Amino acid sequence: MDYFEYRDGKLFCEDVPVKAIAKKVGTPFYLYSYATFARHFSVFDGAFSQMPHIVCYSLKANPNGALLKIIAKSSGGADIVSGGELFRALNAGIPADKIVYSGVGKSSEELRYAIESGIRMINIESEGEFKTLKKLSRKMKRKVPVSIRVNPEIDPKTHPYITTGLKKNKFGILWEDAARIYREMSSEEYLAPVGISSHIGSQILELDPFIEAVTSLKKMILELRGYGIGVEMLDIGGGLGITYKDELPPDPKDYAKVVNESLGNIGITLILEPGRVIVGNSGIFITKMLYVKQTAGKTFYIVDGAMNDLVRPSLYNAYHDIIPVEQKKRKTKVVDLVGPICESGDFLAKDRELAGLKEGELVAVKSTGAYGYAMSSNYNSRRRVAEVLVRGDQFFVVRKRETFKDLVRGEKTPSFLEAEIK
Numbered sequence: 001m002d003y004f005e006y007r008d009g010k011l012f013c014e015d016v017p018v019k020a021i022a023k024k025v026g027t028p029f030y031l032y033s034y035a036t037f038a039r040h041f042s043v044f045d046g047a048f049s050q051m052p053h054i055v056c057y058s059l060k061a062n063p064n065g066a067l068l069k070i071i072a073k074s075s076g077g078a079d080i081v082s083g084g085e086l087f088r089a090l091n092a093g094i095p096a097d098k099i100v101y102s103g104v105g106k107s108s109e110e111l112r113y114a115i116e117s118g119i120r121m122i123n124i125e126s127e128g129e130f131k132t133l134k135k136l137s138r139k140m141k142r143k144v145p146v147s148i149r150v151n152p153e154i155d156p157k158t159h160p161y162i163t164t165g166l167k168k169n170k171f172g173i174l175w176e177d178a179a180r181i182y183r184e185m186s187s188e189e190y191l192a193p194v195g196i197s198s199h200i201g202s203q204i205l206e207l208d209p210f211i212e213a214v215t216s217l218k219k220m221i222l223e224l225r226g227y228g229i230g231v232e233m234l235d236i237g238g239g240l241g242i243t244y245k246d247e248l249p250p251d252p253k254d255y256a257k258v259v260n261e262s263l264g265n266i267g268i269t270l271i272l273e274p275g276r277v278i279v280g281n282s283g284i285f286i287t288k289m290l291y292v293k294q295t296a297g298k299t300f301y302i303v304d305g306a307m308n309d310l311v312r313p314s315l316y317n318a319y320h321d322i323i324p325v326e327q328k329k330r331k332t333k334v335v336d337l338v339g340p341i342c343e344s345g346d347f348l349a350k351d352r353e354l355a356g357l358k359e360g361e362l363v364a365v366k367s368t369g370a371y372g373y374a375m376s377s378n379y380n381s382r383r384r385v386a387e388v389l390v391r392g393d394q395f396f397v398v399r400k401r402e403t404f405k406d407l408v409r410g411e412k413t414p415s416f417l418e419a420e421i422k
């Protein structure tokens, strides 16, 4: 459920007409609904109310500071994958003891920052990282809470859509290695083996892989207890899918139910790292039709938004619903909706049957709250777009559109070139 809907043929975000926002901030821009975002978080959090748990919102899906403030106010935590994300989470007021840190390549500088900040736990993903952390903790004489991200080795034959929990993936540590590292860790003065984690993939639309993963993690926890290692936290990652087109993702309640059932009463705090399921359908991307270009046998709708703003279609061939901001009776047309970037891969939709649109009209690209702005770039020296948050009948620019000056910020001309110009 979301709060984007037509009223008398005009697209609204909550109680604000999208067209009014476009008039004020220009195009293209991302538009987020406060009510949708807050509701998604509370529904997800509420689903786990029977179990001790922390919902650690995955920053990488969308790290806008205003959204993070909503998470902080809802007593949520953060799942981070870089020093930059740690900075953002703390900056938004998310308490350090609700922050967990995943990622295959944390530098010692990033690890030091995490230790100094006193975060909940660091999920290590390699033997090398374990060694680095061992050295750092001894040097800093700070007790470091550690979890190992294990690779649950979910059978690819039954679940071909799982992309991060396979033996061949770069993520996590295989159980036999993890078990050994846990034992080594427990003899370290400054390392505390407090948790075990996994993250099996993204946009998962069935519950079976989660059941499989949790069942396998439970076995590992019991085995660790056998060695006298009593982990207190089980981090099952994120990955719950959403509807982009006609997918039928599981309800968070059913997800929580199967997790609870698979786990049983083993006295552990559950950590969840949802990203997409919280923010994906809380945002849309608004772009303007520049030109209708007719070539032999093909129609192109050229819009002012491009792959640098929203890369998912180009990168993953992802589908996003595209609707006109003004709903009218129109004939449909099969078109490619493309941006101005000098790449053939620059499209938001290909061979799509869309409402017939005219130049100057506004178009909404739906379900773009997750991995939209977060993955945007300045390619073709395009300024990154504005982000707007609506709450009720008000809207707030939560990130300004970049200026041309922003594009050259940080650049420096070496002195020998300055001299030649003179």
Ligand SMILES: *Cc1c(COP(=O)(O)O)cnc(C)c1O
Residues within 6 Å of the ligand: 058, 060, 061, 079, 081, 102, 103, 199, 201, 202, 203, 237, 238, 239, 240, 273, 274, 275, 276, 277, 370
């Ligand atoms: C990307 C990621 C998430 C969030 O995934 P979603 O599919 O957006 O829920 C959670 N945890 C880790 C470790 C991740 O890499």
